[in-house]
Amino acid sequence: MQFRLEKRAEPSRFMLYATPVGAVILTMIVGAIIFSLIGYDGIGAVREVFLTPLTNAYKWQDLGIKAAPLIIIGTGLSIAYRANVWNIGAEGQYVVGALAGTWVALATYTMSGPWILPLMILAGVVGGALYAAIPALLKTRLNVNEILTSLMLTYASIQLIYYLIRAQWKDPMGIGFPQTRRFAESAQLPTVIPHTIVHLGVPIAIVVALVAWFIMSRSVFGYRMRVVGAAPHAARYGGFSENKTIWLAMLVSGGLAGLAGVLEVAGPFQRMVPGFATGYGFTAIIVAFLGRLNPLGVIFAGIVLAITFVGGEVAQTTIKLPDAATGIFQAMVLFFLLAGDLLVRYRIRRVVTTPAGAA
Amino acid sequence: MDASMPHRLELIGITKRFPGVLANDNVSFSVKPGEIHALLGENGAGKSTLVKMIYGIMQPDAGEIVWDGQRTVVANPKAARALGIGMVFQHFSLFEALTVLENIALGMDAKIPARELEARIRAVMTQYGLLLDPHRTVATLSVGERQRIEIVRALLLDPKLLIMDEPTSVLTPQEVEQLFDVLRKLAAGGCSILYISHKLHEIKALCDTATILRGGKLVDTCDPKAETSRSMAEKMIGAGLKDIVRAPGRTMGLPKLVVSRLSTKKSGHFDVPVDSVSFVVKAGEIFGIAGVAGNGQNALLDALSGEILGEDKDAITIDGFPLGLLDTTGRRRHGLCAVPEERNGHAAVGDFTLSDNSILTARNRLGMVVLGLINSGAAKTYTGKVITDFAVKALGPSSTAGSLSGGNLQKYIMGREILQRPTVLVVSQPTWGVDAGAAAAIHQALVDLAAEGSAIVVISQDLDELLALCDTLAVINAGQLSDAQKVGEISVEEIGLLMGGVHGTSEARDAIPA
Numbered sequence: 001m002q003f004r005l006e007k008r009a010e011p012s013r014f015m016l017y018a019t020p021v022g023a024v025i026l027t028m029i030v031g032a033i034i035f036s037l038i039g040y041d042g043i044g045a046v047r048e049v050f051l052t053p054l055t056n057a058y059k060w061q062d063l064g065i066k067a068a069p070l071i072i073i074g075t076g077l078s079i080a081y082r083a084n085v086w087n088i089g090a091e092g093q094y095v096v097g098a099l100a101g102t103w104v105a106l107a108t109y110t111m112s113g114p115w116i117l118p119l120m121i122l123a124g125v126v127g128g129a130l131y132a133a134i135p136a137l138l139k140t141r142l143n144v145n146e147i148l149t150s151l152m153l154t155y156a157s158i159q160l161i162y163y164l165i166r167a168q169w170k171d172p173m174g175i176g177f178p179q180t181r182r183f184a185e186s187a188q189l190p191t192v193i194p195h196t197i198v199h200l201g202v203p204i205a206i207v208v209a210l211v212a213w214f215i216m217s218r219s220v221f222g223y224r225m226r227v228v229g230a231a232p233h234a235a236r237y238g239g240f241s242e243n244k245t246i247w248l249a250m251l252v253s254g255g256l257a258g259l260a261g262v263l264e265v266a267g268p269f270q271r272m273v274p275g276f277a278t279g280y281g282f283t284a285i286i287v288a289f290l291g292r293l294n295p296l297g298v299i300f301a302g303i304v305l306a307i308t309f310v311g312g313e314v315a316q317t318t319i320k321l322p323d324a325a326t327g328i329f330q331a332m333v334l335f336f337l338l339a340g341d342l343l344v345r346y347r348i349r350r351v352v353t354t355p356a357g358a359a
Numbered sequence: 360m361d362a363s364m365p366h367r368l369e370l371i372g373i374t375k376r377f378p379g380v381l382a383n384d385n386v387s388f389s390v391k392p393g394e395i396h397a398l399l400g401e402n403g404a405g406k407s408t409l410v411k412m413i414y415g416i417m418q419p420d421a422g423e424i425v426w427d428g429q430r431t432v433v434a435n436p437k438a439a440r441a442l443g444i445g446m447v448f449q450h451f452s453l454f455e456a457l458t459v460l461e462n463i464a465l466g467m468d469a470k471i472p473a474r475e476l477e478a479r480i481r482a483v484m485t486q487y488g489l490l491l492d493p494h495r496t497v498a499t500l501s502v503g504e505r506q507r508i509e510i511v512r513a514l515l516l517d518p519k520l521l522i523m524d525e526p527t528s529v530l531t532p533q534e535v536e537q538l539f540d541v542l543r544k545l546a547a548g549g550c551s552i553l554y555i556s557h558k559l560h561e562i563k564a565l566c567d568t569a570t571i572l573r574g575g576k577l578v579d580t581c582d583p584k585a586e587t588s589r590s591m592a593e594k595m596i597g598a599g600l601k602d603i604v605r606a607p608g609r610t611m612g613l614p615k616l617v618v619s620r621l622s623t624k625k626s627g628h629f630d631v632p633v634d635s636v637s638f639v640v641k642a643g644e645i646f647g648i649a650g651v652a653g654n655g656q657n658a659l660l661d662a663l664s665g666e667i668l669g670e671d672k673d674a675i676t677i678d679g680f681p682l683g684l685l686d687t688t689g690r691r692r693h694g695l696c697a698v699p700e701e702r703n704g705h706a707a708v709g710d711f712t713l714s715d716n717s718i719l720t721a722r723n724r725l726g727m728v729v730l731g732l733i734n735s736g737a738a739k740t741y742t743g744k745v746i747t748d749f750a751v752k753a754l755g756p757s758s759t760a761g762s763l764s765g766g767n768l769q770k771y772i773m774g775r776e777i778l779q780r781p782t783v784l785v786v787s788q789p790t791w792g793v794d795a796g797a798a799a800a801i802h803q804a805l806v807d808l809a810a811e812g813s814a815i816v817v818i819s820q821d822l823d824e825l826l827a828l829c830d831t832l833a834v835i836n837a838g839q840l841s842d843a844q845k846v847g848e849i850s851v852e853e854i855g856l857l858m859g860g861v862h863g864t865s866e867a868r869d870a871i872p873a
Contacts, residue, residue: 226711233704234704234706234707239665
């Protein structure tokens with residue numbers, strides 16, 4: 001008796017939605033085993049990482065503000081990945097968007113008015129999009145792989161933070177700390193629920209995902225992204241040029257990463273600091289895939305990954321789990337998801353074999 | 360079982376069921392040693408499924424395979440080869456960058472030293488008159504020569520049964536004759552041949568027996584030499600065959616499509632560009648372009664459809680309006696629609712629904728887009744009309760294109776373009792791998808479209824199709840187009856020579872055994 005993979009006539013819709021759930025469950029099981037084997041309380045680790053953030057109402061606001069940037073960036077990436085444009089430098093675009101917003105905030109430091117925050121947000125979107133335009137230009141003009149260029153530009157963007165906050169943007173009152181001054185009132189993102197830290201970025205994230213879902217499923221733009229990703233040759237036949245699609249995909253995903261960056265710097269941080277880049281742009285890659293490259297799925301996936309961030313912090317204090325454990329759990333989710341994807345197009349069949357050939 | 364005459368292969372009550380389809384329903388027939396046995400049927404009749412079970416790629420749900428008088432289970436293709444069953448597939452599995460010898464070595468079950476393998480290859484080639492240099496790179500070979508590699512690969516195993524799946528669809532008339540000589544020699548040496556085809560005159564010329572399948576069931580086993588092509592076709596489709604009906608007293612109008620000195624640049628490593636092609640198609644005319652695969656047909660179609668952007672606006676005009684600089688969308692707006700040869704992945708997206716596939720080419724001509732948003736209702740309605748008018752066998756507009764059989768997908772694609780009522784329609788291989796019934800329907804639709812005053816260009820490797828369908832014919836070879844000739848004023852031999860290359864290319868030299 002042996003098992004064999006058999007191609008399905010049509011991709012299974014059930015598996016399409018079941019494998020992300022299965023991946024999370026498998027991550028919990030395997031995570032518990034691994035952390036037990038290396039001497040931690042494995043079951044406790046899974047409980048703290050995946051369940052405490054949900055059962056403890058006090059943690060819900062943390063979930064919200066961690067999920068917001070993941071959902072915004074993940075939405076942009078899900079659009080680009082649909083078109084097989086592999087922007088993995090969202091982290092860099094997130095940073096440059098935040099820097100662009102910071103620039104507006106510092107330049108308008110002495111001013112006030114309701115126009116400052118929208119201007120910052122606009123600068124953030126444009127900054128992220130422009131930073132993503134570099135890989136797009138290199139890809140369309142010189143056919144340089146966007147995976148490499150977008151990733152490498154991420155590290156350049158982090159050096160840009162270090163440079164700016166040690167030079168021009170250094171807080172004059174900061175007694176030598178390499179960080180900017182705290183933004184003025186008009187440049188701070190307001191909270192939407194009184195007495196919590198839930199800021200305007202959270203509803204913006206939901207709206208961004210819903211709008212993206214509508215555009216991807218109903219518009220010619222969304223159709224273009226889907227057809228270029230599914231069959232590039234057919235897309236050309238249908239009149240969608242590949243270069244234009246690369247540009248659109250990079251600008252949209254970069255712009256949304258920039259939006260997340262400016263919301264983050266104007267919200268939780270309220271100033272630019274050396275440790276601003278915390279990896280949302282990379283985690284959002286997992287969010288996009290876990291959400292099945294569907295903006296509605298990205299909302300749920302963003303919450304799941306936010307749980308691991310919040311839960312990882314909880315587990316650090318309660319059961320002394322190392323910080324890196326969060327990354328391991330997140331990586332396992334992606335790993336099991338990609339492996340499970342096989343089941344969308346194939347089914348496992350048991351075959352009973354008899355000895356071959358009588359001749 | 361017949362005791363007097365031992366059968367090489369006997370199938371008894373073979374049944375294979377797929378979800379929702381009975382692919383083979385209680386099929387029984389037998390093949391004698393040295394017999395050339397045709398397996399005939401429409402697309403979806405179950406021919407491929409049946410030979411896949413003989414070759415061990417699939418297992419039957421019920422029934423027996425008897426090999427040389429013994430009940431056998433063919434577990435996998437390796438077991439099939441061990442029994443002495445060889446197969447030449449319709450689509451070759453060759454590495455273009457490797458040589459003939461390397462490709463053959465890769466496909467062998469047993470490891471044989473290169474020197475010994477080469478000696479054996481040369482022996483087989485001499486024995487059957489298959490001309491091929493073992494050290495040539497596959498990329499430099501014509502389709503006919505590539506097929507020879509697959510045949511040599513199968514013959515090296517000294518098969519007792521050779522399965523050939525639609526082997527002539529890519530060959531020139533001269534190459535077909537050579538192939539038949541090889542197959543006859545093989546049969547004379549005792550090897551049985553199971554020959555899958557839908558070209559009835561070939562079956563009449565080559566085969567001793569024909570088994571006809573329809574809807575998974577065996578309809579008849581007959582002597583093709585005692586049948587007419589028409590009678591076999593009617594058994595195959597289970598109904599009377601329709602002839603192409605042309606309106607009487609048809610006159611052609613003014614020139615519609617004028618192509619002048621159209622050229623493309625060489626883009627890929629292995630592709631053939633178009634070199635200064637000129638022709639004129641009048642309103643109501645069907646213009647055929649014959650040629651062996653790989654002589655620039657793909658580049659020509661892409662250059663006409665707009666997938667390859669031109670540099671000269673006057674290279675392509677419709678009613679005098681220059682289209683040369685427009686992209687596919689712009690050309691469609693001006694009435695030029697095209698159907699490329701590759702259905703899945705080029706003319707249609709396999710993972711998309713038929714409705715979404717209609718949006719691919721019909722969105723602007725039929726108003727499926729309002730303010731950048733897609734009117735999916737309009738796409739669904741139009742797709743439903745295509746399915747009904749062209750008798751596409753699909754569950755509905757929301758079936759995925761990939762779930763349709765090749766012939767049905769082609770009917771859908773042709774319908775999608777024809778119902779847009781294009782001024783000029785360019786189609787490549789409109790009936791490749793499509794069964795006789797569907798092919799007749801597609802041909803009739805093209806004739807009807809021409810009768811309404813559209814100009815039609817048909818690029819095809821199937822000469823019979825072009826001769827039956829077209830008013831005018833030209834031949835493409837190495838990217839150059841011959842002068843256009845009226846069908847009826849040019850002989851098949853002349854066309855064959857043009858296809859083989861009037862410029863004395865290597866193909867022409869290799870085509871004549873030394």
